[in-house]
Amino acid sequence: MSRETAIDTVTAYFDTGTFQAELATLVAYPSESQNPEAAPELMRYLTEAMQPRLEKIGFETEIIANPDPSGGPLLIGERREGGDLPTVLTYGHGDVIRAQDGMWREGLAPFDLVEEGDRLYGRGTADNKGQHLINIAALEAVLEVRGSLGFNTRIVLEMSEEVGSSGLADVFRSHKDRLTADVLIASDGPRLQPDVPTVFMGSRGGVTFDLELTLREGAHHSGNWGGLLADPAIILAHALATITDRRGQIQIAEWRPDSLTADVRAALDGLPVTGGDGPDVDLDWGEESLTPAERVYGWNSFAVLAMTSGVPEAPVNAISATARATCQLRYVVGTDPEDIVPALRRHLDAHGFEAIEILAHDRGFFAATRLDPTHPWVRFVTSSIERTAGKAPHVLPNLAGSLPNDSFADILRLPTVWVPHSYRGCSQHAPNEHVLKSLSRDALRVMAGLFWDVGAGGTPDT
Structure with a gap:
């Protein structure tokens, strides 16, 4: 029973092709929250793909109807191990933007996972099915090796992020007692560079x-x-x-x-804004x-x-x-x-x-949030990532884009630490969306190491 064994376990999960196969299953759900005709797929993603998997590893789950009729359902789950243990809240969204059928290049289709070189193509691979799959698989690897996580876990999976997280804030207010935690550790958005982990603590x-x-x-x-x-x-x-x-x-x-x-x-200071796919930056x-x-x-x-x-x-x-x-x-x-x-x-x-x-415009964006980069939970997470990756992660006080971090920071009053598993050239919200296999493998290892360290003690007092 060791940290290295947990990391090896999740590495084998990737190297044997299991990650790719499971991601293909998730991508196949046409869960377009911007498409009213796809509403049944939003529920199917939770009840067929997520709920059984989480319950298999000891989560008690409930599907919550969205109080906003424009939004899809949500899943709230909890795996409790002890009252004296820290509690981690994690998050993901299973909805995707419109498929943009007919706009993908030849040989690709939005709801079919296609592997080409280091890329796995498909709608939701980067945003956000691949990202929460990585985190769930990392939790499973720690459980398999240790027999327990060593901490309590709560999870929120929503199906409305791509339409502004309709109803999320209302659900958080009405279920606040079920979502208390010491920290949010979740994944969305891109790394600054594909080969260097990134941590950010809020968004514009x-x-x-x-x-x-x-x-x-x-x-x-x-x-x-x-x-x-x-x-x-x-x-x-x-x-x-x-x-x-x-x-x-x-x-x-x-x-x-x-x-x-x-x-x-x-x-x-010194963080890169160039590199990877994308246009040249206008420095003036x-x-x-x-x-x-x-x-x-x-x-x-x-x-x-x-x-x-x-x-x-x-x-x-x-x-x-x-x-x-x-x-x-x-x-x-x-x-x-x-x-x-x-x-x-x-x-x-x-x-x-x-x-x-x-x-x-009627459709609002999320409010700006930011956690101090010197916060103890930031130091804990970055130290764990550096131990696994062998290099210090890039640390951003906030993402340049927007995500529903305000619901966690302002309603639940949590320190929020995001560890993204995509990169800036992933074509999210566009045809030809993809993730990098090399980055996904590295992310699985990083998250298994992080969840192992949370359960090993020494987490910040909050």
Whole structure:
């Protein structure tokens, strides 16, 4: 009975092809939460793929109906070993985005696992079926070797993450007593580099909205009316140009966070933002006084996601009546989310753009969260990972993207430590989604070592 034996056990699980076979079974569930016709698959994933497996290793489980009719069911499970032992809460989501059938390259299909070289292709391989499968398999390996985990475990599996985790916060509030724990240890998102483990402790939040300017009814001939009618696209472009300068530096004071502390800067120092698949980074874009890592992980960013006036696919000689831009602010802790849109309203009015409407999107993003990188649980997790991997992990105070960490941090009041098992070039939310076999094998070893160490004692007091 040893840590090394548990790691060897989970390594054999991968090397014999069992991981690949089990991942193929999970991928085969077309659990598209964005597709109303796939609603039965959301329940099937929990009742057929997850519930029996968890109960086999001693979890008591319950399927919870989502209080939000737009969301899918949830599973809550618990494996209890002793009142004097630490409790780890873990999480995953079995829903995926739309399959995007017909857009995958030849030889690939979204709900068939296809192995090519170091890649395993299929919808959900990276986001998030492969990630929670790795963590469950690591728990199983520790149980097989030790005979117990040495800690209590609670798990939440939701089926609505890809539609904004509809109902998750409400379930957490109503079942709070069943979700108490000492720490959240879960997996989602990418590593910074495929061959180096990553740990992050929160995420940026996001707000999306339209800016729309309508000046009149209908378009009018540009020859007859050019020079006489104001052009909404030009006015909107000038309004957008007041929000940032020409290199994307935010000009709204309330959108500039106050949370880039010395500890956060130290944690971000030297972290890579390039490497792997993806475009070249524009080093002369964003806040000039910050490093690239500070810009994406420690600061806010504004983007215009789409912009229209007239009919771009079939332009005519006419001055448009309306112009619209869909915009987004990704924000970190230190930004007041309740003041993001009001601050924009004040800014536009002060610059003479009172006629531009701000139309907030119904689908919200998760709120920004961040755990201090010096927190004892962060130190515990990173030390364990370094022992297994033979190298120190990259440590991010927060992910650049968004996930439902606010429900764990703000409702359950837990320290949150995420250990992602994908990489930035995985094509999640796009055709040809995949995971790397080499990364998955390494992640299984890292998590088996981590869960072994949690059960071996010496965990932080919380």
